[in-house]
Amino acid sequence: MSLFSDNIRALRVKYKISQEKVAESLMITRGRYVKYEDGTSEPRYEILKKIAHYYHISIDLLLSVDVREIDVNDLLKLENNRLILPIQVDQMGENCIEVVTQKVKAGYLNGYADPEYIEQLQQISLPFLGVGKYRGFPVEGDSMPPHQDGDIIVGRYLEQLGEVLGGKTYIIITRSEGMVYKRLNKNRNDTLVVASDNFFYPPYEVKASDILEIWEYQCSIARSDKRNEALESDSIKNMFVEIKNEITDLKKNMVLKN
Template identity: 50%
Template sequence: MSILSENIRFLRDNMKASQQKVADEISITRGRYSTYEEGRSEPPIELLIKISKYFKVNIDLLITVDLKKYSVEDLVSLPNNRTLLPMKVDQTGENKIEIVPQKASMGYLNGYSDPDFVDSLQHLSLPFLRNGKFRAFPADGDSMPPYNDGTFIVGKYVEDRKDLKKGKTYIFITKDGIVYKRYSHQNDSGSFVSSDNTFYEPYEIKWHEVYEIWEFACSINTQELRIENLEYKEIRSMFEELRSEIRTSKKTT
Protein backbone atom coordinates (compact mmCIF):
# COMPACT_ATOMS: atom_id res chain seq x y z
CA MET A 1 0.00 0.00 0.00
CA SER A 2 1.14 3.55 -0.72
CA ILE A 3 1.70 6.26 1.87
CA LEU A 4 -1.44 7.95 0.57
CA SER A 5 -3.63 4.88 1.05
CA GLU A 6 -2.24 4.29 4.56
CA ASN A 7 -2.78 7.93 5.46
CA ILE A 8 -6.37 8.26 4.31
CA ARG A 9 -7.30 5.02 6.07
CA PHE A 10 -5.61 6.27 9.24
CA LEU A 11 -7.28 9.68 9.05
CA ARG A 12 -10.70 8.18 8.40
CA ASP A 13 -10.35 5.79 11.35
CA ASN A 14 -9.35 8.74 13.58
CA MET A 15 -12.49 10.58 12.49
CA LYS A 16 -14.57 7.42 13.12
CA ALA A 17 -16.10 7.90 9.69
CA SER A 18 -17.23 5.15 7.36
CA GLN A 19 -15.94 4.75 3.81
CA GLN A 20 -19.46 5.56 2.62
CA LYS A 21 -19.48 8.87 4.48
CA VAL A 22 -16.12 9.94 3.01
CA ALA A 23 -17.22 8.82 -0.46
CA ASP A 24 -20.43 10.84 -0.17
CA GLU A 25 -18.50 13.95 0.95
CA ILE A 26 -16.19 13.83 -2.07
CA SER A 27 -18.97 12.77 -4.47
CA ILE A 28 -17.81 9.29 -5.54
CA THR A 29 -19.00 5.75 -4.89
CA ARG A 30 -17.86 3.81 -1.82
CA GLY A 31 -16.38 1.14 -4.09
CA ARG A 32 -14.20 3.65 -5.88
CA TYR A 33 -13.05 5.22 -2.62
CA SER A 34 -12.14 1.79 -1.19
CA THR A 35 -9.70 1.25 -4.08
CA TYR A 36 -7.75 4.28 -2.89
CA GLU A 37 -7.56 3.07 0.71
CA GLU A 38 -6.49 -0.38 -0.46
CA GLY A 39 -3.84 1.05 -2.77
CA ARG A 40 -5.32 -0.60 -5.86
CA SER A 41 -5.52 2.74 -7.67
CA GLU A 42 -4.49 6.36 -7.24
CA PRO A 43 -6.96 9.28 -7.27
CA PRO A 44 -6.65 11.91 -10.03
CA ILE A 45 -5.45 15.33 -8.94
CA GLU A 46 -8.93 16.92 -8.82
CA LEU A 47 -10.11 14.15 -6.48
CA LEU A 48 -6.92 14.30 -4.43
CA ILE A 49 -7.69 17.96 -3.79
CA LYS A 50 -11.15 17.03 -2.50
CA ILE A 51 -9.68 14.34 -0.23
CA SER A 52 -7.12 16.83 1.08
CA LYS A 53 -9.83 19.39 1.87
CA TYR A 54 -12.05 16.80 3.54
CA PHE A 55 -9.33 15.59 5.92
CA LYS A 56 -7.92 19.14 6.32
CA VAL A 57 -4.42 17.91 5.54
CA ASN A 58 -2.41 19.35 2.64
CA ILE A 59 -1.53 17.14 -0.30
CA ASP A 60 2.20 17.30 0.41
CA LEU A 61 1.63 15.65 3.79
CA LEU A 62 -0.81 13.08 2.44
CA ILE A 63 1.57 11.68 -0.18
CA THR A 64 4.98 12.02 1.53
CA VAL A 65 4.73 11.61 5.32
CA ASP A 66 3.58 8.63 7.37
CA LEU A 67 0.97 10.35 9.54
CA LYS A 68 0.81 7.38 11.92
CA LYS A 69 4.39 8.17 12.89
CA TYR A 70 4.31 11.98 12.65
CA SER A 71 1.06 13.63 13.60
CA VAL A 72 0.01 16.78 11.78
CA GLU A 73 0.32 18.69 15.07
CA ASP A 74 4.02 17.73 15.30
CA LEU A 75 4.89 19.06 11.86
CA VAL A 76 5.63 22.57 10.65
CA SER A 77 4.97 23.33 6.99
CA LEU A 78 7.54 25.46 5.18
CA PRO A 79 6.75 27.93 2.39
CA ASN A 80 5.49 26.42 -0.87
CA ASN A 81 5.02 23.02 0.83
CA ARG A 82 8.69 22.26 0.21
CA THR A 83 9.51 20.46 3.42
CA LEU A 84 8.44 19.65 6.95
CA LEU A 85 10.09 20.03 10.33
CA PRO A 86 9.11 17.50 13.00
CA MET A 87 8.38 19.25 16.30
CA LYS A 88 9.49 16.88 19.06
CA VAL A 89 9.66 17.13 22.82
CA ASP A 90 11.35 14.88 25.38
CA GLN A 91 9.71 13.18 28.36
CA THR A 92 9.90 16.37 30.44
CA GLY A 93 8.24 18.44 27.73
CA GLU A 94 11.43 20.20 26.63
CA ASN A 95 11.91 20.91 22.93
CA LYS A 96 14.24 18.44 21.25
CA ILE A 97 17.07 20.16 19.38
CA GLU A 98 18.38 18.01 16.54
CA ILE A 99 22.16 18.04 16.10
CA VAL A 100 23.45 17.99 12.52
CA PRO A 101 27.03 16.65 12.79
CA GLN A 102 29.73 17.66 10.32
CA LYS A 103 29.63 14.27 8.60
CA ALA A 104 25.87 14.64 8.05
CA SER A 105 25.90 18.27 6.96
CA MET A 106 25.87 17.50 3.24
CA GLY A 107 23.34 14.72 3.74
CA TYR A 108 21.10 17.30 5.40
CA LEU A 109 20.70 19.05 2.05
CA ASN A 110 19.01 15.89 0.74
CA GLY A 111 17.33 14.80 3.96
CA TYR A 112 16.05 18.06 5.40
CA SER A 113 12.64 17.36 3.85
CA ASP A 114 12.56 13.78 5.16
CA PRO A 115 11.17 13.51 8.72
CA ASP A 116 12.77 10.05 9.06
CA PHE A 117 16.21 11.54 8.37
CA VAL A 118 15.64 14.33 10.88
CA ASP A 119 14.34 11.82 13.42
CA SER A 120 17.56 9.81 13.06
CA LEU A 121 19.71 12.73 14.24
CA GLN A 122 20.94 12.92 17.82
CA HIS A 123 19.29 15.57 19.90
CA LEU A 124 19.55 17.56 23.11
CA SER A 125 17.31 19.82 25.17
CA LEU A 126 18.19 23.27 26.47
CA PRO A 127 15.64 24.57 28.99
CA PHE A 128 16.36 28.22 28.16
CA LEU A 129 15.36 27.76 24.52
CA ARG A 130 11.59 27.70 24.23
CA ASN A 131 8.82 28.99 21.98
CA GLY A 132 10.21 27.92 18.64
CA LYS A 133 11.89 25.19 16.64
CA PHE A 134 15.65 24.91 17.21
CA ARG A 135 18.37 22.93 15.44
CA ALA A 136 22.17 22.77 15.87
CA PHE A 137 24.53 23.06 12.89
CA PRO A 138 28.33 22.72 12.72
CA ALA A 139 30.46 25.82 12.19
CA ASP A 140 33.09 25.47 9.50
CA GLY A 141 36.14 27.52 8.55
CA ASP A 142 37.33 30.84 9.92
CA SER A 143 34.88 33.32 8.44
CA MET A 144 32.93 33.91 11.67
CA PRO A 145 35.43 34.13 14.55
CA PRO A 146 35.58 32.96 17.27
CA TYR A 147 33.36 30.18 15.92
CA ASN A 148 35.33 27.57 14.01
CA ASP A 149 35.58 23.80 13.61
CA GLY A 150 34.26 22.13 16.74
CA THR A 151 31.53 24.71 17.35
CA PHE A 152 27.82 24.13 16.89
CA ILE A 153 25.54 27.07 16.20
CA VAL A 154 22.03 26.52 17.55
CA GLY A 155 19.51 28.30 15.37
CA LYS A 156 15.84 29.15 15.73
CA TYR A 157 13.78 28.47 12.62
CA VAL A 158 12.75 31.62 10.73
CA GLU A 159 9.31 31.27 9.21
CA ASP A 160 9.38 34.40 7.03
CA ARG A 161 12.39 36.10 5.46
CA LYS A 162 10.75 39.42 6.34
CA ASP A 163 11.64 38.63 9.95
CA LEU A 164 15.39 38.86 9.25
CA LYS A 165 17.03 41.61 11.33
CA LYS A 166 19.93 43.73 10.14
CA GLY A 167 23.14 42.96 12.00
CA LYS A 168 21.94 39.57 13.31
CA THR A 169 23.60 36.30 12.31
CA TYR A 170 21.80 33.46 10.58
CA ILE A 171 22.38 29.96 9.29
CA PHE A 172 21.33 29.71 5.64
CA ILE A 173 20.59 26.26 4.27
CA THR A 174 21.15 26.56 0.53
CA LYS A 175 21.45 24.17 -2.37
CA ASP A 176 25.23 24.60 -2.17
CA GLY A 177 25.60 23.95 1.55
CA ILE A 178 25.21 25.33 5.06
CA VAL A 179 26.57 28.84 5.70
CA TYR A 180 26.62 30.97 8.84
CA LYS A 181 26.73 34.70 8.07
CA ARG A 182 25.73 38.14 9.30
CA TYR A 183 22.66 39.56 7.58
CA SER A 184 22.79 43.03 6.05
CA HIS A 185 19.75 43.63 3.86
CA GLN A 186 17.61 42.03 1.16
CA ASN A 187 15.73 42.64 -2.04
CA ASP A 188 13.46 40.57 -4.28
CA SER A 189 16.37 38.54 -5.66
CA GLY A 190 18.26 37.65 -2.49
CA SER A 191 19.79 38.33 0.89
CA PHE A 192 23.06 40.24 1.33
CA VAL A 193 25.36 38.77 3.98
CA SER A 194 28.90 39.18 5.25
CA SER A 195 31.52 37.41 7.35
CA ASP A 196 32.80 38.83 10.62
CA ASN A 197 36.28 38.09 9.31
CA THR A 198 36.70 41.04 6.94
CA PHE A 199 39.17 39.06 4.84
CA TYR A 200 36.08 37.67 3.13
CA GLU A 201 33.99 39.85 0.84
CA PRO A 202 30.20 40.31 1.41
CA TYR A 203 27.98 38.60 -1.11
CA GLU A 204 24.38 37.87 -2.05
CA ILE A 205 22.52 34.60 -1.43
CA LYS A 206 19.78 34.19 -4.04
CA TRP A 207 16.35 33.41 -2.61
CA HIS A 208 15.75 30.59 -5.08
CA GLU A 209 18.81 28.82 -3.61
CA VAL A 210 17.59 29.05 0.01
CA TYR A 211 15.86 26.07 1.64
CA GLU A 212 15.79 27.15 5.29
CA ILE A 213 16.94 30.04 7.51
CA TRP A 214 17.81 29.74 11.22
CA GLU A 215 18.50 32.68 13.52
CA PHE A 216 21.40 32.42 16.00
CA ALA A 217 20.12 31.35 19.41
CA CYS A 218 23.29 30.14 21.15
CA SER A 219 26.56 28.31 20.46
CA ILE A 220 28.09 25.14 21.83
CA ASN A 221 31.88 24.71 21.75
CA THR A 222 33.28 21.19 21.75
CA GLN A 223 36.90 22.38 21.66
CA GLU A 224 38.84 25.04 23.54
CA LEU A 225 39.24 28.34 21.73
CA ARG A 226 42.89 28.71 20.78
CA ILE A 227 44.24 32.19 21.47
CA GLU A 228 46.83 32.00 18.73
CA ASN A 229 44.10 31.36 16.18
CA LEU A 230 42.24 34.46 17.35
CA GLU A 231 45.43 36.53 17.19
CA TYR A 232 46.10 35.27 13.68
CA LYS A 233 42.62 36.33 12.56
CA GLU A 234 43.05 39.73 14.19
CA ILE A 235 46.38 40.26 12.40
CA ARG A 236 44.86 39.28 9.07
CA SER A 237 41.94 41.62 9.76
CA MET A 238 44.39 44.46 10.47
CA PHE A 239 46.10 43.89 7.12
CA GLU A 240 42.72 43.89 5.39
CA GLU A 241 41.81 47.22 7.02
CA LEU A 242 45.21 48.64 6.05
CA ARG A 243 44.69 47.54 2.46
CA SER A 244 41.28 49.23 2.45
CA GLU A 245 42.79 52.47 3.79
CA ILE A 246 45.49 52.42 1.10
CA ARG A 247 42.85 52.02 -1.61
CA THR A 248 40.88 54.94 -0.17
CA SER A 249 44.03 57.07 0.00
CA LYS A 250 44.86 56.36 -3.64
CA LYS A 251 41.38 57.43 -4.72
CA THR A 252 41.70 60.80 -2.97
CA THR A 253 45.17 61.61 -4.34
Protein backbone atom coordinates in the same frame (compact mmCIF):
# COMPACT_ATOMS: atom_id res chain seq x y z
CA MET B 1 -2.77 -0.93 -0.68
CA SER B 2 0.12 1.54 -0.69
CA LEU B 3 1.38 3.68 2.16
CA PHE B 4 -0.09 6.69 0.40
CA SER B 5 -3.56 5.16 0.15
CA ASP B 6 -3.38 4.07 3.80
CA ASN B 7 -2.41 7.61 4.78
CA ILE B 8 -5.18 9.47 2.97
CA ARG B 9 -7.74 6.99 4.30
CA ALA B 10 -6.41 7.40 7.85
CA LEU B 11 -6.46 11.21 7.60
CA ARG B 12 -9.98 11.28 6.22
CA VAL B 13 -11.23 8.99 9.00
CA LYS B 14 -9.33 10.96 11.64
CA TYR B 15 -11.03 14.21 10.65
CA LYS B 16 -14.39 12.47 10.07
CA ILE B 17 -14.72 13.62 6.45
CA SER B 18 -16.70 11.74 3.82
CA GLN B 19 -15.11 10.57 0.58
CA GLU B 20 -17.61 12.68 -1.31
CA LYS B 21 -16.58 15.85 0.51
CA VAL B 22 -12.87 15.23 -0.08
CA ALA B 23 -13.52 14.54 -3.76
CA GLU B 24 -15.57 17.72 -4.06
CA SER B 25 -12.75 19.77 -2.51
CA LEU B 26 -10.28 18.22 -4.95
CA MET B 27 -12.70 18.89 -7.83
CA ILE B 28 -12.79 15.25 -8.90
CA THR B 29 -15.47 12.55 -8.79
CA ARG B 30 -15.98 10.37 -5.73
CA GLY B 31 -15.31 7.27 -7.83
CA ARG B 32 -11.95 8.62 -8.87
CA TYR B 33 -11.02 9.46 -5.27
CA VAL B 34 -12.06 6.00 -4.03
CA LYS B 35 -9.46 4.47 -6.36
CA TYR B 36 -6.74 6.51 -4.60
CA GLU B 37 -7.83 5.18 -1.22
CA ASP B 38 -8.06 1.53 -2.28
CA GLY B 39 -4.73 1.72 -4.09
CA THR B 40 -6.00 0.79 -7.56
CA SER B 41 -4.99 4.15 -9.02
CA GLU B 42 -2.36 6.82 -8.28
CA PRO B 43 -3.08 10.56 -8.52
CA ARG B 44 -1.30 12.91 -10.88
CA TYR B 45 1.05 15.42 -9.28
CA GLU B 46 -1.55 18.20 -9.42
CA ILE B 47 -4.05 16.10 -7.44
CA LEU B 48 -1.33 14.89 -5.05
CA LYS B 49 -0.45 18.50 -4.31
CA LYS B 50 -4.11 19.35 -3.69
CA ILE B 51 -4.45 16.43 -1.26
CA ALA B 52 -1.36 17.56 0.66
CA HIS B 53 -2.75 21.10 0.95
CA TYR B 54 -6.18 19.79 1.91
CA TYR B 55 -4.80 17.93 4.93
CA HIS B 56 -2.06 20.53 5.66
CA ILE B 57 0.64 17.90 5.45
CA SER B 58 3.67 17.59 3.20
CA ILE B 59 3.86 15.37 0.16
CA ASP B 60 7.05 13.92 1.71
CA LEU B 61 5.12 12.57 4.69
CA LEU B 62 2.14 11.41 2.66
CA LEU B 63 4.36 9.21 0.52
CA SER B 64 7.03 8.03 2.96
CA VAL B 65 5.71 8.03 6.56
CA ASP B 66 2.86 6.12 8.19
CA VAL B 67 0.85 9.06 9.56
CA ARG B 68 -1.02 6.71 11.88
CA GLU B 69 2.15 6.42 13.94
CA ILE B 70 2.60 10.18 14.51
CA ASP B 71 0.35 12.88 15.89
CA VAL B 72 -0.23 15.14 12.88
CA ASN B 73 -1.66 17.83 15.18
CA ASP B 74 1.76 18.27 16.79
CA LEU B 75 3.63 18.68 13.53
CA LEU B 76 5.37 22.02 13.13
CA LYS B 77 3.87 23.72 10.07
CA LEU B 78 6.40 25.46 7.88
CA GLU B 79 6.27 27.83 4.94
CA ASN B 80 5.04 26.41 1.61
CA ASN B 81 3.05 23.74 3.47
CA ARG B 82 6.18 21.72 4.31
CA LEU B 83 6.45 20.03 7.68
CA ILE B 84 9.17 18.70 9.93
CA LEU B 85 8.87 16.14 12.69
CA PRO B 86 6.96 16.84 15.91
CA ILE B 87 8.88 18.75 18.58
CA GLN B 88 10.43 16.09 20.81
CA VAL B 89 10.96 16.59 24.54
CA ASP B 90 13.15 14.87 27.13
CA GLN B 91 12.08 13.38 30.48
CA MET B 92 11.98 16.87 32.03
CA GLY B 93 9.69 18.17 29.29
CA GLU B 94 12.42 20.27 27.67
CA ASN B 95 12.82 20.52 23.90
CA CYS B 96 15.26 18.06 22.34
CA ILE B 97 17.63 19.71 19.88
CA GLU B 98 18.81 17.69 16.91
CA VAL B 99 22.50 18.23 16.17
CA VAL B 100 23.78 17.98 12.60
CA THR B 101 27.33 16.78 13.19
CA GLN B 102 30.17 17.30 10.72
CA LYS B 103 29.95 13.59 9.91
CA VAL B 104 26.35 13.77 8.65
CA LYS B 105 26.39 17.35 7.37
CA ALA B 106 26.87 16.31 3.74
CA GLY B 107 23.56 14.45 3.79
CA TYR B 108 21.47 17.24 5.30
CA LEU B 109 20.48 18.83 1.99
CA ASN B 110 18.87 15.56 0.96
CA GLY B 111 17.67 14.54 4.41
CA TYR B 112 16.28 17.72 5.97
CA ALA B 113 12.73 16.69 5.00
CA ASP B 114 13.26 12.98 5.68
CA PRO B 115 11.78 11.98 9.07
CA GLU B 116 14.07 8.96 9.35
CA TYR B 117 17.18 11.08 8.76
CA ILE B 118 16.15 13.66 11.39
CA GLU B 119 15.29 10.96 13.93
CA GLN B 120 18.80 9.52 13.65
CA LEU B 121 20.54 12.81 14.50
CA GLN B 122 22.14 13.18 17.91
CA GLN B 123 20.09 15.16 20.43
CA ILE B 124 20.83 17.57 23.25
CA SER B 125 18.69 19.69 25.57
CA LEU B 126 19.26 23.37 26.41
CA PRO B 127 16.46 24.42 28.80
CA PHE B 128 17.29 28.13 28.71
CA LEU B 129 16.26 28.47 25.05
CA GLY B 130 12.53 28.39 25.74
CA VAL B 131 9.72 27.70 23.27
CA GLY B 132 10.63 27.07 19.64
CA LYS B 133 12.11 24.54 17.25
CA TYR B 134 15.91 24.43 17.53
CA ARG B 135 18.65 22.57 15.68
CA GLY B 136 22.43 22.55 15.95
CA PHE B 137 24.69 22.99 12.91
CA PRO B 138 28.49 22.69 12.55
CA VAL B 139 30.65 25.69 11.67
CA GLU B 140 33.05 25.22 8.79
CA GLY B 141 35.96 27.49 7.91
CA ASP B 142 36.97 30.87 9.31
CA SER B 143 34.42 33.20 7.75
CA MET B 144 32.50 33.96 10.97
CA PRO B 145 34.92 34.72 13.83
CA PRO B 146 35.06 34.14 16.76
CA HIS B 147 33.30 30.88 15.80
CA GLN B 148 35.82 28.32 14.65
CA ASP B 149 35.80 25.25 12.49
CA GLY B 150 33.99 22.48 14.38
CA ASP B 151 31.90 24.71 16.67
CA ILE B 152 28.15 24.12 16.79
CA ILE B 153 25.67 26.94 16.12
CA VAL B 154 22.24 26.38 17.66
CA GLY B 155 19.51 28.09 15.63
CA ARG B 156 15.77 28.65 16.05
CA TYR B 157 13.67 27.80 13.01
CA LEU B 158 12.03 30.75 11.24
CA GLU B 159 8.79 29.99 9.44
CA GLN B 160 8.87 33.03 7.15
CA LEU B 161 11.52 35.05 5.36
CA GLY B 162 9.89 38.18 6.77
CA GLU B 163 11.17 37.27 10.23
CA VAL B 164 14.78 37.86 9.18
CA LEU B 165 16.26 40.93 10.88
CA GLY B 166 19.03 42.79 9.09
CA GLY B 167 22.45 42.49 10.68
CA LYS B 168 21.75 39.30 12.64
CA THR B 169 23.36 35.93 11.95
CA TYR B 170 21.57 32.86 10.61
CA ILE B 171 22.14 29.35 9.41
CA ILE B 172 20.64 29.18 5.92
CA ILE B 173 20.09 26.04 3.87
CA THR B 174 20.02 26.73 0.14
CA ARG B 175 19.79 24.54 -2.93
CA SER B 176 22.92 26.04 -4.48
CA GLU B 177 25.23 26.65 -1.48
CA GLY B 178 24.06 23.97 0.93
CA MET B 179 24.51 24.90 4.61
CA VAL B 180 26.14 28.24 5.53
CA TYR B 181 26.32 30.43 8.63
CA LYS B 182 26.32 34.13 7.72
CA ARG B 183 25.10 37.60 8.62
CA LEU B 184 22.02 38.52 6.59
CA ASN B 185 20.60 41.76 5.26
CA LYS B 186 17.54 42.25 3.12
CA ASN B 187 18.26 43.71 -0.29
CA ARG B 188 14.83 43.35 -1.88
CA ASN B 189 11.72 41.40 -1.00
CA ASP B 190 13.04 38.39 -2.88
CA THR B 191 16.78 38.68 -2.15
CA LEU B 192 19.09 38.52 0.87
CA VAL B 193 22.65 39.81 1.09
CA VAL B 194 24.80 37.14 2.74
CA ALA B 195 27.91 38.52 4.46
CA SER B 196 30.84 37.07 6.43
CA ASP B 197 32.26 38.72 9.53
CA ASN B 198 35.72 37.98 8.16
CA PHE B 199 36.28 40.79 5.65
CA PHE B 200 38.42 38.52 3.44
CA TYR B 201 35.19 36.97 2.17
CA PRO B 202 33.05 39.25 -0.04
CA PRO B 203 29.26 39.35 0.45
CA TYR B 204 26.92 37.82 -2.10
CA GLU B 205 23.21 37.62 -2.83
CA VAL B 206 20.83 34.72 -2.32
CA LYS B 207 17.36 34.61 -3.88
CA ALA B 208 14.46 33.71 -1.62
CA SER B 209 13.43 30.96 -4.04
CA ASP B 210 16.79 29.23 -3.41
CA ILE B 211 16.32 29.09 0.37
CA LEU B 212 15.07 25.85 1.93
CA GLU B 213 15.42 26.71 5.63
CA ILE B 214 16.53 29.61 7.84
CA TRP B 215 17.59 29.18 11.48
CA GLU B 216 18.22 32.26 13.63
CA TYR B 217 21.35 32.18 15.85
CA GLN B 218 20.57 31.50 19.50
CA CYS B 219 23.82 30.25 21.00
CA SER B 220 27.00 28.35 20.16
CA ILE B 221 28.87 25.37 21.54
CA ALA B 222 32.62 25.96 21.21
CA ARG B 223 35.58 23.75 21.96
CA SER B 224 38.19 26.48 22.24
CA ASP B 225 38.66 29.67 24.24
CA LYS B 226 41.19 30.99 21.74
CA ARG B 227 41.12 34.75 21.29
CA ASN B 228 40.04 36.18 18.01
CA GLU B 229 43.10 37.23 16.07
CA ALA B 230 43.72 40.89 15.28
CA LEU B 231 42.56 40.49 11.69
CA GLU B 232 39.59 42.73 12.43
CA SER B 233 41.65 45.66 13.73
CA ASP B 234 41.38 48.97 11.88
CA SER B 235 45.10 49.02 11.15
CA ILE B 236 45.03 45.67 9.36
CA LYS B 237 41.90 46.63 7.43
CA ASN B 238 43.43 49.94 6.39
CA MET B 239 46.56 48.16 5.21
CA PHE B 240 44.59 45.90 2.89
CA VAL B 241 42.50 48.82 1.65
CA GLU B 242 45.70 50.67 0.73
CA ILE B 243 47.08 47.61 -1.07
CA LYS B 244 43.81 47.26 -2.95
CA ASN B 245 43.92 50.94 -3.98
CA GLU B 246 47.53 50.58 -5.12
CA ILE B 247 46.66 47.57 -7.27
CA THR B 248 43.76 49.52 -8.78
CA ASP B 249 46.05 52.44 -9.59
CA LEU B 250 48.60 50.11 -11.18
CA LYS B 251 45.89 48.59 -13.40
CA LYS B 252 44.75 52.05 -14.49
CA ASN B 253 48.31 53.11 -15.33
CA MET B 254 48.85 49.95 -17.39
CA VAL B 255 45.67 50.64 -19.33
CA LEU B 256 46.75 54.24 -20.03
CA LYS B 257 50.20 53.11 -21.22
CA ASN B 258 48.66 50.62 -23.61
